[in-house]
Amino acid sequence: MSDAWxxxxxxxxxxxxxxxxxxxxxxxxxxxxDEAWAPALDGLDEFSHIIVLTWLHEQxxxxxxxxxxxxxxxxxxxxVGLFATxxxxxxxxxxxxxxxxxxxxxxxxxxQGLDMAxxxxxxxxxxxxxxxxxxxxxxxxxxxxxxxxxxxxxxx
Amino acid sequence: MSDAWxxxxxxxxxxxxxxxxxxxxxxxxxxxxDEAWAPALDGLDEFSHIIVLTWLHEQxxxxxxxxxxxxxxxxxxxxVGLFATxxxxxxxxxxxxxxxxxxxxxxxxxxQGLDMAxxxxxxxxxxxxxxxxxxxxxxxxxxxxxxxxxxxxxxx
Numbered sequence: 001m002s003d004a005w006x007x008x009x010x011x012x013x014x015x016x017x018x019x020x021x022x023x024x025x026x027x028x029x030x031x032x033x034d035e036a037w038a039p040a041l042d043g044l045d046e047f048s049h050i051i052v053l054t055w056l057h058e059q060x061x062x063x064x065x066x067x068x069x070x071x072x073x074x075x076x077x078x079x080v081g082l083f084a085t086x087x088x089x090x091x092x093x094x095x096x097x098x099x100x101x102x103x104x105x106x107x108x109x110x111x112q113g114l115d116m117a118x119x120x121x122x123x124x125x126x127x128x129x130x131x132x133x134x135x136x137x138x139x140x141x142x143x144x145x146x147x148x149x150x151x152x153x154x155x156x
Numbered sequence: 157m158s159d160a161w162x163x164x165x166x167x168x169x170x171x172x173x174x175x176x177x178x179x180x181x182x183x184x185x186x187x188x189x190d191e192a193w194a195p196a197l198d199g200l201d202e203f204s205h206i207i208v209l210t211w212l213h214e215q216x217x218x219x220x221x222x223x224x225x226x227x228x229x230x231x232x233x234x235x236v237g238l239f240a241t242x243x244x245x246x247x248x249x250x251x252x253x254x255x256x257x258x259x260x261x262x263x264x265x266x267x268q269g270l271d272m273a274x275x276x277x278x279x280x281x282x283x284x285x286x287x288x289x290x291x292x293x294x295x296x297x298x299x300x301x302x303x304x305x306x307x308x309x310x311x312x
Contacts, residue, residue, distance in 0.1 A: 080199030
């Protein structure tokens with residue numbers, strides 16, 4: 001496991017959220033790319049949704065001696081392997097979120113509901129494709145339903 | 157843009173496909189993690205589908221002086237910005253594919269239809285969540301329909 005590669009940001013997230021807690025679905029963010037990459041966005045706005053890959057740079061690195069985690073830090077939910085969760089504390093802290101693309105102007109994208117704090121580095125953007133990215137009836141762990149039922153109640 | 161971070165593989169793809177061309181949907185792959193990460197997979201098999209992030213290490217790096225690309229190299233389709241496509245030649249060559257998880261045994265996962273050649277480094281694994289990852293009616297560029305109609309014909 002001595003292989004290693006270097007990644008660079010292509011841009012940054014801009015919004016009003018300094019930390020990790022927000023009703024993210026209500027947050028509008030700008031993704032501001034390096035201006036040199038502006039032409040590489042041509043045609044992206046023909047897609048309603050995009051996949052945003054980010055570097056969760058404020059997370060301490062995760063090592064194999066800490067393999068388990070409680071989903072969203074909830075001690076009432078079972079601890080499971082970190083790869084069975086979307087915890088930001090990962091061996092390679094790459095965040096991945098699908099969001100609606102509201103607008104593109106030059107090197108700036110406006111998106112809704114991106115669950116990333118202000119200043120988060122962006123690594124890649126991809127178009128969301130129905131064929132491949134959409135799974136109609138995924139089976140999921142029981143704890144996901146418990147999380148979501150309570151999230152809906154909190155937000156109601 | 158002087159920021160840079162280091163990523164390490166957590167494991168590797170094993171299959172019978174040496175290169176980039178295959179009927180990927182027919183390919184069964186093993187994802188073999190470093191054994192130290194085996195406990196971090198606990199609970200992942202409660203999900204029917206997983207998101208696999210890889211490092212497309214055999215691709216030459218993409219620079220801003222080459223922002224456009226023909227989807228899947230097809231000169232009859234319009235050239236668009238690289239971020240509007242899933243080309244493996246990206247500034248950070250991170251691959252992302254959603255696949256059914258067939259089995260997990262210790263540090264080894266068996267998946268179907270992963271479009272990654274034998275030996276591809278794996279960076280991260282995430283559970284596929286209906287809420288967030290599934291978009292029911294995404295709008296997409298016209299060229300995607302043209303690609304898929306012909307792919308269906310070729311594979312029929």
